[in-house]
Amino acid sequence: MQQYTTQMDAAKKGIITEQMKAVAEKENLDVEVIRARVAAGTIAIPANKNHKALDAQGVGQGLRTKINVNLGVSGDLADNEMEWQKVQTAIELGAEAIMDLSNFGKTHAFRKRLIDAAPAMIGTVPVYDVVGYTGKIVNDLTYKDFLAVVEKHAKDGVDFVTIHAGLTRHTAQKVLDNPRQTNVVSRGGSVLFAWMVHTGNENPFFEHYDELLDILARYDVTLSLGDACRPGSIADATDAAQIEELITLGELTRRAWEKNVQVIIEGPGHMALNEIQANMILQKRLCHGAPFYVLGPLVTDIAPGYDHITSAIGGAIAAASGADFLCYVTPAEHLRLPDVQDVREGIIASRIAAHAADIAKGVPGARDWDNAMSRARQEVNWEKMYELAVDPKKAREYHDSSRPAQEDTCTMCGEMCAMKTMNRILSGEAGCVKL
Incomplete structure (x- = not known):
């Protein structure tokens, strides 16, 4: 079995390490891309041999x-x-x-x-x-x-x-x-x-x-x-x-x-x-x-x-x-x-x-998170919004601290919620918005 001293040494020798595989999976990139960039020095995977609890991450080009x-x-x-x-x-x-x-x-x-x-x-x-x-x-x-x-x-x-x-x-x-x-x-x-x-x-x-x-x-x-x-x-x-x-x-x-x-x-x-x-x-x-x-x-x-x-x-x-x-x-x-x-x-x-x-x-997948949040907002799905928030705890606390009359809105717009209005109109729901 071919030996290596560091992640960079392995990469230069064409060896794909477990840490490189983990980074490739997290970043949705081909592991060969990761290996080549570690070899070139444009990606680093800090991973001490004695850090057994480590969940390896890559830092650098395209990540x-x-x-x-x-x-x-x-x-x-x-x-x-x-x-x-x-x-x-x-x-x-x-x-x-x-x-x-x-x-x-x-x-x-x-x-x-x-x-x-x-x-x-x-x-x-x-x-x-x-x-x-x-x-x-x-x-x-x-x-x-x-x-x-x-x-x-x-x-x-x-x-x-x-x-x-x-x-x-x-x-x-x-x-x-x-x-x-x-x-x-x-x-x-x-x-x-x-x-x-x-x-x-x-x-x-x-x-x-x-x-x-x-x-x-x-x-x-x-x-x-x-x-x-x-x-x-x-x-x-x-x-x-x-x-x-x-x-x-x-x-x-x-x-x-x-x-x-x-x-x-x-x-x-x-x-x-x-x-x-x-x-x-x-x-x-x-x-x-x-x-x-x-x-x-x-x-x-x-x-x-x-x-x-x-x-x-x-x-x-x-x-x-x-x-x-x-x-x-x-x-x-x-x-x-x-x-x-x-x-x-x-x-x-x-x-x-x-x-x-x-x-x-333009990091691959970066916009997916935002698109998911936008869909949750369009659906007025509060639980999904909390789940997707960068700080779910704070998002929930803010909404719950000022309860609206209608649970599917917030106290900013109430029944004038643009999302609710458009959902009703585009679904063909009859009636007008109550103010």
């Missing part, structure tokens, strides 16, 4: 836009049970990926619980865990410490890891030479920036990139190349630091593919509407068609408390223009750690954005 849910404890709010409720909410609402961004204490137990139970792709940012894992302060860390944490997460079963390997000392100097409104807003990027400044050394993930790739290939972990220089305000979008890092990410992508490590590229966080499409095209060109993962982008900076909306606007445009993977943003963004309700609202907003983009991109 449905996927969404990711961030959660995890912080030093100020370390409630693992609340985080577990968020996990259950994410699974209930169909999120394809969950990232555990815990950055306080010993994170292993929660991460293992998540991997053992969750069918979603699981991601982490290992640099968040490096201090808790090693017990050292940032200034005392060595490059081996950074790599050891990556290997620990990979061995645990994480399907993809965000690594800010593109923030080189040269790129860091770009940030210093070209002042930004919000400097470096990536948590992982800021840790590496501080470490480089203190030690005078190169980014350990860039300098020891081949060792990193060997670890990821061993467990078949997908490399999500983080954008440490992503804009944290619309003023910083598409600036020298962001573009310089993106060029480096393109070079690192090719090197990863040479070692059969799958790659996802992470993209901008804040960006004016008119810059989004150009940025998507630029990323795809510079990074050789690798799947693109965006946080938002948030299209304005003035909406704290409503950033799930600013994010959904940008996410829909980004995905319609080529992005493949949306990281949700909650109403709590920029304000506090999100609670369970925040997570729910963020997921729904991102799912709407992703689906709207899939319609625009």
Whole structure:
């Protein structure tokens, strides 16, 4: 039996894996199309060999836009049970990926619980865990410490890891030479920036990139190349630091593919509407068609408390223009750690954005859901409408909170319901509409 090390290695050898079959079935595509695109790097199937509960998903060319849910404890709010409720909410609402961004204490137990139970792709940012894992302060860390944490997460079963390997000392100097409104807003990027400044050394993930790739290939972990220089305000979008890092990410992508490590590229966080499409095209060109993962982008900076909306606007445009993977943003963004309700609202907003983009991109089957909802509305079939709603619970609660005199209408139109009127007329029913 022919052996392979990673999904990409199998695809290059012409081997169709069980994960490729699962993705092909979900996407209504020929499995050979999936295999060929995994081999080319334009589709990634994050699937760690040790994640036994995984229900494999594909991210990339020609596939449905996927969404990711961030959660995890912080030093100020370390409630693992609340985080577990968020996990259950994410699974209930169909999120394809969950990232555990815990950055306080010993994170292993929660991460293992998540991997053992969750069918979603699981991601982490290992640099968040490096201090808790090693017990050292940032200034005392060595490059081996950074790599050891990556290997620990990979061995645990994480399907993809965000690594800010593109923030080189040269790129860091770009940030210093070209002042930004919000400097470096990536948590992982800021840790590496501080470490480089203190030690005078190169980014350990860039300098020891081949060792990193060997670890990821061993467990078949997908490399999500983080954008440490992503804009944290619309003023910083598409600036020298962001573009310089993106060029480096393109070079690192090719090197990863040479070692059969799958790659996802992470993209901008804040960006004016008119810059989004150009940025998507630029990323795809510079990074050789690798799947693109965006946080938002948030299209304005003035909406704290409503950033799930600013994010959904940008996410829909980004995905319609080529992005493949949306990281949700909650109403709590920029304000506090999100609670369970925040997570729910963020997921729904991102799912709407992703689906709207899939319609625009012509993803096979995307319109079928909308057509089914339209038929249910035409039939005034409330139970079917609830069933098809992106958030059935909220749809039912809204309708039931204001009961109409006639049960087959709602309190907006009552007996003047256009659907009822047209159904009566077109069926030949006699009589006039009663007001």
